[in-house]
Each structure stands twice: as structure tokens, then as C-alpha cells.
Amino acid sequence: MSKHQKRLSVPKTWPIARKEQHYTVKASGGPHGEAGVPLLIVLRDVLGYVDSKKEAQYALEQGSVHVNGDVPSDVRRPVGMFDIVGFGDRAEFYRVFPDEGGRLALTPIDEADTDGKLGKVTEKHHVDGGQIQLGLHDGRTLLTDDESISTNDSVVISTDDASVLAHFPYEDGALVTAVKGRHAGEIGTIENIDVTPGSSPNGVVVEQDDVGFETIEEYVVVIDENFLDNEEVSDE
Known part of the structure; x- marks a missing residue:
């Protein structure tokens, strides 16, 4: 190949x-x-x-x-x-x-922020032994006993032992960034989650200092305030 x-x-x-x-x-x-x-x-x-x-x-x-x-x-x-x-x-x-x-x-x-990696929960299953298996956006899976973690939530996973260091629920008022679509890279807070009947994707209204934007659930990830502090490095 x-x-x-x-x-x-x-x-x-x-x-x-x-x-x-x-x-x-x-x-x-x-x-x-x-x-x-x-x-x-x-x-x-x-x-x-x-x-x-x-x-x-x-x-x-x-x-x-x-x-x-x-x-x-x-x-x-x-x-x-x-x-x-x-x-x-x-x-x-x-x-x-x-x-x-x-x-x-x-x-x-900062080096202090390297001890954990953010992951969006894309799947949740109960497995033998009473534990919960979570699937993350990058294909990683992990086991937890925390019933409060749901799909579309975000978790911070320890880079040392894969334990859950923090949990950020997907809910109104949550800080999110768009990772796909025309608003990719933009950050705001969830104003409303529009649950759509049937197979159509749920919509999300994201509030910003100006007008905000609308996108679909798949395109947003809940983040924490540490994502607001630094500048990006680009190849251009």
C-alpha cells in the first residue's frame, strides 16, 4: 500500500x-x-x-x-x-x-495543561460488570462507573492512566466550539438545543457577543474556559 x-x-x-x-x-x-x-x-x-x-x-x-x-x-x-x-x-x-x-x-x-485530553462522548453502552463503556470522537473507548456522563458530553481523560479528570455536560449554557461546518473554530455558549423528531439531526443555537449562529449537534463540542486563553500557530 x-x-x-x-x-x-x-x-x-x-x-x-x-x-x-x-x-x-x-x-x-x-x-x-x-x-x-x-x-x-x-x-x-x-x-x-x-x-x-x-x-x-x-x-x-x-x-x-x-x-x-x-x-x-x-x-x-x-x-x-x-x-x-x-x-x-x-x-x-x-x-x-x-x-x-x-x-x-x-x-x-502550559505544561500544567498537558495532563489531560478533552474528548467528546459519541457512544455510551452498558457492559458486563455494571460498568459503562464510552466511545470518544477519536475512536478511543474507556470504562467508567459515572452514570451522569451522556453522549455529546465532553470528558477530560488523564494522559497518564486514562481516568476521567473532568466532565462537561452538553446542556443549555455550556461553552462549546464548532469543529465542522461554516462556523468551525467559533466559540460560544449553548442558548438552545432543538431536538428534532425522526432521523434529522438535532439543531443547536449558539450565543456569542454578537449575533451567534445555528448549527447541528454533531458539529459542536463542549469545552472549558482554558480553550479561550491562547493563540493558534498556523503554517501560513
């Missing part, structure tokens, strides 16, 4: 220029599905810390790069929304976050 992909066909969330070259690296199997951006693109195209795949692989072998607290071994490892990318030698830490165009960008964060 080819390890390359045509730039014109990559997902719109990938932070790369599509017309400068014909091909780019292809993400390996892993979290975030097709939306996952290869770590090589983050290191080379976004941050400019390496000039080639060889240099990126060397940085990984030296343990200079961490993703969600782990040292990755593959430069094609997918990185996606809300992942934590750290560079201990540089004392630099970033959260992957959608910009206003919907592309993934890096938001600088």
Missing part, C-alpha cells in the same frame, strides 16, 4: 498547501480516522522543526516528541482534534484545535 497521498485529495482539515507539490505523506492507521493528520506534517509543514521525514524519525527516536503523553514511533501517526503535542527539550506544548476555516491548528498551552 502506498505511503503517499495526493495533496488535492487530503481532508480539508489538514493544514497543508495543496498546490505547491503533487503528493504528501499518508497517515497510518490509528486514531481520528481519515481526519487524522500525520505527525510528520505537524513537525515539518506547520512548526518547521524538521526538513525531512528522516529528521522527523530521528526526533522521535530521541524521545523529543510526545503525543498525549506517549512517545510515538511512527512519523505517520495520526494527530487530530484535541490531541496534546509536546516538546520537552523546547518546553513547548500545544493542543490541536480547529481554526476558523476548519483546518487543524496548534494552540500553545
